[in-house]
Amino acid sequence: MQLLKDKVVFLTGGTEGIGYECAKAYHKAGARLSIISHKEDSLQQCQGQFFGDDIHYILADVSRAADIARAIVETVAVFGRIDVIHNNAGVSNPSKTVSDTTDEEWDKVFNVNVKGIYHTAKYGIEELKKTQGTILNTGSLVGDIGQELHAAYTATKGAVNALTKSMALDYAPFGIRVNAVAPAGVWTPMLRRWSNQQPQAAHIEEYLDGIHPLGYCPEGDVVADACLFMISEQARFITGCILPVTGGAELGYRKYLEQQVKDGKAVLSVDIKAKQA
Template sequence: MQILKDKVVFLTGGTEGIGYECAKRYYKAGAKVSIITHKKHSLHQCRMQFFNDDIYYILADVSIPADIERAIEATIAHFGKIDIIHNNAGVSSPSKTVCDTTDAEWDKVFNVNVKGIYHTTKYGIAALKQTKGIILNTSSLVGDIGQDQHAAYTATKGAVNALTKSMALDYAPFGIRVNAVAPAGVWTPMLRRWSNQQPNVAHIESYLDEIHPLGYCPEGDVVADVCLFLVSEQARFVTGCILPVSGGAELGYRKYMERPAGNNAVLPNQKAVE
């Protein structure tokens, strides 16, 4: 069923991971999709696998206002309108405490994860008012429950949650809904890179499975299905919602992974990613 037939989606971070799965879901549901990324290689790879007249690729950085103003204008020029803005682009580094995080690292993660939403909204809100459109933000479970050794990242996701609710109130009079999706662990290229950097690589996969009470760490398609619901008419009376897609990971603490004999290393940090 094409529940997004003739809709136009402006999707940031859409060439990898959750974003790529969302792009495929939106297209299959009948949407035209403008995919924004700042990664040339990733854009090229994605275009080779996923390209037709209803998919439009734009090289742009969400942290740069002129890039996003240009991307919004290009999308409208190409497709004629924008119905949905999905703010999926995000970075998770550095894996540090507050005091160990440099000014440059702090600014980078905030400029992408939070200011990116500011930029797409600032330059896209006029188009959404015309279509009574939708804004969807990709947040994270850690924005609610916290996470050790990821102070800047968790701070940005907490900000995304609060921003989502404020925007829902601000734009409801225009018929615009604003929601966020909050995954826990999701197998994306970013998570796989992080997993390979951990000191106990052999146990990471089982660890990531076990932190979810449903018993497994999902692929991005699980999150994409929920995103499709939130941007469709099926969720027409849902706004200001931070919807967990977490397999129950937030419901309580359990000691999931035994340490190897003689190993005093602490358990690895869960990595919630875009």
């Protein structure tokens, strides 16, 4: 059974990582895709390996209102409708405390991770009203529990959680569902870049495996499977939900970090304490 047969999905950040895995899962489930990315090289690379009459690529930046207004109009012109908006585009930099974060860095992460959702809703909601469609936001576990050295990023993901719930209430009268998925660690190009920026980068893989009670840091396909469920009719009575796709990380995250600190192996917090000493 194709869960998304003939559905049109507007997917931001769909050429890499979780977004790309979602694009493949949605297409396999029968969806027609409008894939948005602000990276021209990534867009071209993806076009070369993932293509078809039911896949349309758009170069656009979610932080720019005009880009998203144009992308929504273009998607409707190509496919005639929009059933799903998946706000997956996001950035994680900088890896800093609040006081070390510059104005420019703060604004950039908020403009992409939060204002990007504002733009897709502002310019796409009328299309979703026509189809009684759904919105899915890619959040993060750290939006709920926090994370050292990622003040701006965690703040945006906390905002995504609250925004998801408020939008769910606002748009429920129109039959529109709004949900979010909240992964912990997931191996993506962005996570690998993040890993290289950490104080003890050589131990990051062990750290990421360790924070998940199921024993490993997954690839993006596990999140894509959850996303497919959340935008399908299988989840037709679910709205305002922040779905953890974490391998149980929220259950053992702090306990693992405490043990790492005791053993002198922590890859994040020990360095902060050392700087403060």
